[in-house]
Amino acid sequence: AQSVTQPDIHITVSEGASLELRCNYSYGATPYLFWYVQSPGQGLQLLLKYFSGDTLVQGIKGFEAEFKRSQSSFNLRKPSVHWSDAAEYFCAVWTTGRRALTFGSGTRLQVQP
Amino acid sequence: DTGVSQDPRHKITKRGQNVTFRCDPISEHNRLYWYRQTLGQGPEFLTYFQNEAQLEKSRLLSDRFSAERPKGSFSTLEIQRTEQGDSAMYLCASSEGLAGVYNEQFFGPGTRLTVL
Numbered sequence: 001a002q003s004v005t006q007p008d009i010h011i012t013v014s015e016g017a018s019l020e021l022r023c024n025y026s027y028g029a030t031p032y033l034f035w036y037v038q039s040p041g042q043g044l045q046l047l048l049k050y051f052s053g054d055t056l057v058q059g060i061k062g063f064e065a066e067f068k069r070s071q072s073s074f075n076l077r078k079p080s081v082h083w084s085d086a087a088e089y090f091c092a093v094w095t096t097g098r099r100a101l102t103f104g105s106g107t108r109l110q111v112q113p
Numbered sequence: 114d115t116g117v118s119q120d121p122r123h124k125i126t127k128r129g130q131n132v133t134f135r136c137d138p139i140s141e142h143n144r145l146y147w148y149r150q151t152l153g154q155g156p157e158f159l160t161y162f163q164n165e166a167q168l169e170k171s172r173l174l175s176d177r178f179s180a181e182r183p184k185g186s187f188s189t190l191e192i193q194r195t196e197q198g199d200s201a202m203y204l205c206a207s208s209e210g211l212a213g214v215y216n217e218q219f220f221g222p223g224t225r226l227t228v229l
Contacts, residue, residue: 009153098171
């Protein structure tokens with residue numbers, strides 16, 4: 001069964017610093033991968049997705065992610081973090097049989113001034 | 114803006130009571146999903162509808178849970194005889210089209226259930 005693992009429960013970065021959030025997936029074939037952000041009181045918002053093709057995917061709010069099949073990873077990056085990026089970030093994989101998303105446990109991002 | 118809305122946003126109930134949540138998807142979206150999110154975890158799939166047909170149910174959806182989407186528009190999720198383990202955020206999402214993965218799921222703000 002498809003699954004994703006987010007090894008980091010909590011990450012703190014300084015405003016203006018670069019960010020990388022890790023996501024590892026488990027799936028034999030090419031997975032459909034997503035990154036969502038959840039801010040307090042807000043619904044989950046899609047940042048970006050990977051289906052096929054170019055392994056570097058651009059998303060909204062200046063985020064990007066790189067699909068690396070050899071490492072079974074789909075890490076989320078941002079070159080310069082803003083205080084408004086503080087939120088919880090979820091990696092997800094499309095579960096083909098179920099036809100729904102399977103989420104990781106999330107990484108909470110804290111941004112220091 | 115007519116995003117996905119959920120009602121109520123918060124619900125506190127006593128163990129053993131029944132509760133019902135409502136989800137209004139984005140107009141014309143024919144797919145509707147329910148997820149449950151417990152503290153410190155990612156959302157877990159519960160069930161989904163294609164129009165009014167419930168096509169998939171997770172093992173998480175015990176016999177005490179029932180979901181409906183009677184006219185293919187809004188949906189309700191009912192939990193009977195609530196237990197403390199039911200305390201969680203219940204999320205609804207909708208998407209258009211039939212292709213599943215290729216159509217973005219738009220999430221509502223969720224209903225936070227606390228069972229005392």
